[in-house]
Every structure is written in C-alpha cells, then in structure tokens.
Amino acid sequence: MxxxxxxxxxxxxxxxxxxxxxxxxxxxxxxxxxxxxxxxxxxxxxxxxxxxxxxxxxxxQYFSLENNDDALVYYDHLNLENPTRYIEDKLLETNEKTGDNPLIPYEGMESDFKINKIKVLNHKWILTDFSDGKYWGELLLEYELKDDLSVDFTMLDHLLYARSN
The missing domain is CATH 1.20.5 (Single alpha-helices involved in coiled-coils or other helix-helix interfaces)
Structure with missing residues (x-):
C-alpha cells in the first residue's frame, strides 16, 4: 500500500x-x-x-552633372576622370584670394564671404552657397570648361538672405 x-x-x-x-x-x-x-x-x-x-x-541627383550623360558628352574629349570634382576645385580656388570671393557681389559683414557648398547642375550652370560665418546667400553661376582645362565663371544671379535674430 x-x-x-x-x-x-x-x-x-x-x-x-x-x-x-x-x-x-x-x-x-x-x-x-x-x-x-x-x-x-x-x-x-x-x-x-x-x-x-x-x-x-x-x-x-536628377540635377547633377554626374548623372547627366548628355551634359557629360561635352567633356569626353578632355579625358577628365571626374569633371564635377575638377570644376568644383576650380571654383573653390576663387576662395583662396584674400578678401571676399570675387564672384560674390557682396562685402562680408562679419568676415570675408567665401563659397561653401557647390552643386554642378549640368555642363553650363552651378548653384553655390556662400557665407561669412553669420550671413549667407546663394549664387547661380554659368561656367565654361575650355579645352585647355581653364574654367571661366560668370555670375548669373545672386541673393543674400536677411538675417533673423
């Protein structure tokens, strides 16, 4: 049990x-x-x-030289590996001069106006951003990349943003 x-x-x-x-x-x-x-x-x-x-x-990326085969055809004969980078570098060289960048039609208020950001739209136009550290604006540039690899820049339009406190 x-x-x-x-x-x-x-x-x-x-x-x-x-x-x-x-x-x-x-x-x-x-x-x-x-x-x-x-x-x-x-x-x-x-x-x-x-x-x-x-x-x-x-x-x-739609408006960019890198993705625009029709615009890139203009630079085939130049044998540039990266035309966009080359053009950006040439534009940034304009910042190296003392004082304001010569392409910017304004005088810097806090310091010198310099180009910061660059967007190469196609084989003719560039959109840029510029600033003096406190004030900023934008430029629409026309450019021409020549056979000798020199680049001419022409300012088409510009704007300077009003500073808000």
Missing amino acids: LKSRIFLYLFVFTFLLVLFQFVTANNIQKALTEDVQQRDVRLEKLEDSLKTMHLKVLDM
Whole structure:
C-alpha cells in the first residue's frame, strides 16, 4: 500500500512537472512568435523607409552633372576622370584670394564671404552657397570648361538672405 502511494505521488508530481514544462514551453513559443512578427513588421517599415530614401536620393541627383550623360558628352574629349570634382576645385580656388570671393557681389559683414557648398547642375550652370560665418546667400553661376582645362565663371544671379535674430 505504501509502495502504491509513493508511485501515485511520484506519478502526480511527474504529471505536474510535465504540465508545467508544457505550459512554459508554449508561452515561450508564443512570445518568440510575437517577437518574430514584430521584427518582420519593423523590417518591412525599414525597407519602406529605405525605398523612400532611395527615391529621394535619385530625385536629388536628377540635377547633377554626374548623372547627366548628355551634359557629360561635352567633356569626353578632355579625358577628365571626374569633371564635377575638377570644376568644383576650380571654383573653390576663387576662395583662396584674400578678401571676399570675387564672384560674390557682396562685402562680408562679419568676415570675408567665401563659397561653401557647390552643386554642378549640368555642363553650363552651378548653384553655390556662400557665407561669412553669420550671413549667407546663394549664387547661380554659368561656367565654361575650355579645352585647355581653364574654367571661366560668370555670375548669373545672386541673393543674400536677411538675417533673423
């Protein structure tokens, strides 16, 4: 009789232990499944964001010499590896003179006006940003890259932003 009770208690204890492990494993499985589903949702959102950003980058690159095969044809005979970089470097050389950049029609108020950012739009036009550290503006330039690799810049239009406190 004592032996059968021990087996009964052992059986009940084993049954409760198996039941506990079954419930625990089931809960862990549910949690892992929910985790995977949440990660899938986040991954989809990231993929959508990546596609959106890719489209924005393509949009921003639309007006650029690097992506304009028709404009690049004008420089095939010059054997320049990177015409955009060459033109940007030539434009930045205008900053090296003392005083304001000669292409900027304003006198610097805090210091000298210098060109900061450059966007070569095509084989004829450049958009630039300039600043003296406190005031800033933009220039629309026309340029000509000659066969001797010299570059002539002509200012087409300009603006100086009003400083707001």
